[in-house]
Amino acid sequence: MSPLSLDLSPDLFPALTEAQADPDGPGAHRPALRFGDRSLTYGELAATASPLAARVAEAGRIAVWATPTLETAVAVVAALLAGVPAVPLNPKSGESELGHIVSDSAPTLVLAAPGTQLPPALAALERLDIDIDTSAPATSLPSPGASDPGTPALIVYTSGTTGPPKGAVIPRRAIATTLDALADAWQWTGDDVLVHGLPLFHVHGLILGILGPLRRGGSVRHLGRFETAGVTRELSEGATMLFGVPTMYHRIAETLPDDPALAKALARARLLVSGSAALPVHDHERIAQATGRRVIERYGMTETLMNTSVRADGEPRAGTVGVPLPGVELRLTEEDGTTAVEAYDGETVGEIQVRGPNLFTEYLNRPEATAAAFTEDGWFRTGDMAVRDPDGYVRIVGRKATDLIKSGGYKIGAGEIENALLEHPGVREAAVTGEPDADLGERIVAWIVPADPQSPPTVDELADHVARRLAPHKRPRVVHHLDALPRNDMGKIMKRALTHD
Known part of the structure; x- marks a missing residue:
């Protein structure tokens, strides 16, 4: 480095x-x-x-x-x-x-x-x-x-x-x-030409997508609104980098089989970057198979800007957000928020806390919220749960508030179950939550948009699928079928809107 x-x-x-x-x-x-x-x-x-x-x-x-x-x-x-x-x-x-x-x-x-x-x-x-x-x-x-x-x-x-x-x-x-x-x-240099179609009111689209090229002395081509045809055009005409969110890359993955021009254009790109939410492994693999290029992911949030990324000279490993960026300290902690998780085993879940010059200074007019967001020794509590692989790569498994499921004595991240579900051919979209269970503490609930609404996969079929890929205690016990998952403007699933009432 x-x-x-x-x-x-x-x-x-x-x-x-x-x-x-x-x-x-x-x-x-x-x-x-x-x-x-x-x-x-x-x-x-x-x-x-x-x-x-x-x-x-x-x-x-x-x-x-x-x-x-x-x-x-x-x-x-x-x-x-x-x-x-x-x-x-x-x-x-x-x-x-x-x-x-x-x-x-x-x-x-x-x-x-x-x-x-x-x-x-x-x-x-x-x-x-x-x-x-x-x-x-x-x-x-x-x-x-x-x-x-x-x-x-x-x-x-x-x-x-x-x-x-x-x-x-x-x-x-x-x-x-x-x-x-x-x-x-x-x-990233002044020779790079970035293309993106992200909104300009948040960190990803504005700071990374507009201010990033200008700081480097390079250029940006904004699509106005995201279209795969625009991606094809710009990458075919000299653009070197593409920034997007998972919904955009999902549309790309869906389009690729019938659009050889898009595949050729993506293959030319120096860097394909996804952020703002986890990109499902299934979409990673579909894009890599069609283009020979792998999407890399980075991890950040409004309060911290960017914390980690897969490096351009590193292994573009699907399902991870890479390693801490230069200048950023990152640790995982137990539920008490202070005891460090020392394991690099790809299994032990902890909350991500970060410290460095990339952090915000305060929540405007909210001194109590600002104080609560930091530990006494200056670490910002992200609320994101993750594991670390032996080589230091970080894999985010969900939000502490909505994605950490305690079932049968295990701490389980919803994100890895969602990725496993998306590998099932009968699943188009997936979200996972927990709900109270008298025996387990919480049971795992899957919210599925089936690929074929007339023949959706059953709960037993999906439970067996997840158990084979992950572990039996991570299998969903309940499955709900939906026409679509509720999402915000950035394509993030709004899990608080998921209810079976």
Whole structure:
């Protein structure tokens, strides 16, 4: 593993600074952002973002209506140049959630693309339209308000599965260190061209997908919305990396048998990366078989940015999220939250805790929640349960709150059972939960979307299937058949919505 050089200066985008300093130089003409048929070079991005940064520099805090557009990328870059914290807003959020976020974060401005109709929850905010005018001369890039790498850069709201969304305050340091650690792990350079179709209001799509290429001096081509045809086109026309979530890779896996052009395009990619949820092993194998390329996974969350990844020069092992990134400390703990799990046996389950410069600083206006999220010695409690293989690879088996099932004296992660179920030819989608059982403590419940609704697999068939692949105590005792699993915008299964009542 190569040593990691961390640039903790306020300058998050050296290539942009270079282009602004020398508008006629070769760096200024390098492609930076492309959304459909609209694009900006580094020189044009400097010319567009620098005057916007000057306008918001005294704003205190701004909201960005984060549509998957060029305007959103420019607005966030401008906020970072100005040293002003930005709050990306999910355009699909309901009025109640938006009202909470606006009240909690108290932005003074909302930035949006011209002509965009904003919801009533934002009516009280002053609006500033994002003008993409590449003909305007670039003004001097502002010097960020503080050189302290702990200065807030973004306030990203969590999904709010256990209450109102909380605003995770992400410092400039976390963005820089995460992106530089990924550059080390993925051999990511300015020559890479990233393609993705992810939303721009969260860590994966915005920080990794937009800010990542800009920090490297490379470029990103955003699809606007995910389509396999767009993936084929961009990877066939020079893109080197693809970022996606499991639902996207599942669609790719489903499409590949009848789309040789897609298979050929994926085979050209230098790196295929999946994140935000576990990619089922079945989809891993289908993609590898059709393309000769394996998808690698990484693990992160809003509060920590990225924690682990399979390295570009490592083994792309399906079902794992690789090893800790440079600069990140990771440990597993017992249920008491302090006793370390020392085993590297691929079986012993513990909660992941992390420590490092990639962490958020606080939940905005929530000191009690912030304090509860950390141990006394500074480790962040992720709530994710995992095991470690003998070589240090981490395999996540589920969330502590919803995916840790205690059955018959065993601690069982729902994720590994879900992967086993997805290997059954009669299962299209699967989720696993636990429910009270007088004898076992909890019994394992499988929620299945059958491949053929007219002939769904039986509970005995699935129980035997899981027992053969894992262990008898991990077999489901109850099976429910569904038309579809409830998912959020990122494709994550909302297990709290699963009920047999």
